[in-house]
Amino acid sequence: MLQLKAVSHIDDIPSTPGKFKLEKSPYVNRLRFHYFQSRLAIWSSFLIAFFLFFFFFSSRPFFGSGSLKQWGGPDWERRVSKSARLHSEPGLIVLVTGAAGFVGTHVSVALKRRGDGVLGLDNFNHYYDPQLKRARQKLLEKAGVFVVEGDINDSALLRKLFDVVPFTHVMHLAAQAGVRYAMKNSSSYVNSNIAGFVNLLEVCKSTDPQPAFVWASSSSVYGLNSKVPFSEKDRTDQPASLYAATKKAGEEIAHTYNHIYGLSITGLRFFTVYGPWGRPDMAYFFFTKDILKGKPIPIFEASDHGSVARDFTYIDDIVKGCLAALDTAKKSTGSGGKKKGPAQFRIFNLGNTSPVPVAELVSILEKLLKVKAKRKVLPMPRNGDVKFTHANISLAHKELGYRPTTDLETGLRKFVRWYLNFYPGSKKSGG
């Protein structure tokens, strides 16, 4: 400190040549040397600290999918086992990935309610408001479902979960969702929907006994297919978004794990699922928010000025389809990573079979919210959207007994009731 003071004093000395003859004094030279030394020491410490910080945190990320170990220990294992315990025999013991997500929360609660053992897994990423995920987690805790905080890319964690719990089924719902966001963050789709998916299948195929595997594909795999309604037999080789392409890739990858390792696998193609506790990135959700705020809402129309429509499917119907898929899943046939015989491989559409134009969805919301929307009709951007979706559900009906019962107005009424309750004041501030 003393040296620094002296240095700052030196800095104050006018540099006019000849005014002072101090430059050549040995005392000043010594001071300059000390000054140089102290600066060198300070900068070196900064540099070392920076490298240490970088090395430490780059190898141990502390958010989201990081490998910082937030799991393990006797207390954690007790919570894991308790959550996965069966409450009625016979029953399923299910690992639900993406449990704090929209569909994951509903499916987990429904399984738990009927006495199945359920363990949740979620990385609580920030794709949309993590507070909503935390609120869903509270709901799950109340229902007796523990959500392990971790990522499907973390093999050590997955192996540990299978060590602690003899899962009979995996309900895989963790994914990077959203068709338009893929233009902004392509790597997160590859990371979750491809790399994470393979990682989970790897652990499942090596587990003994192997669990039966049910997972969420998407209606978006039909892409530019124009034959309606979409049947499982229709072509799915023209995806319109990277999201759709990663889900389609998932279906192919699933087939190889079924074929090589004897994993029993069921893929469910969900059609625009909506309802209470939904995803804020979806149109019905942010339309509600913006209508209440008096903000204009963009309604896409097709290039021929035709309407854009979706086969909106209510969450309770989807949950029934998921549970039926789990209940009818046959056992995997492999063991020790080897196939012992042919295993079940299925793909089902889970839709509502009655597409509704987006403009009509907005009219229903206006009626339920009692607020007029500021509609802004725009051409559908070429960033992943398709003009319409329409599910043929006869296969799911035949094999799963799937029969959706909720029309869009009834489902949206339940959503709006939840929304106004969850975001109190949203109506007032909207005016």
Ligand SMILES: O=C(O)[C@H]1O[C@H](OP(=O)(O)OP(=O)(O)OC[C@H]2O[C@@H](n3ccc(=O)[nH]c3=O)[C@H](O)[C@@H]2O)[C@H](O)[C@@H](O)[C@@H]1O
């Ligand atoms: O069924 C599916 O496979 C997919 O359903 C939804 O995708 P999407 O149908 O595009 O749902 P939204 O993003 O909520 O859009 C619904 C409709 O509103 C339209 N939209 C969206 C946004 C907007 O600003 N304006 C607008 O008119 C879209 O074109 C679409 O027709 C989900 O976001 C996907 O994760 C899911 O996999």
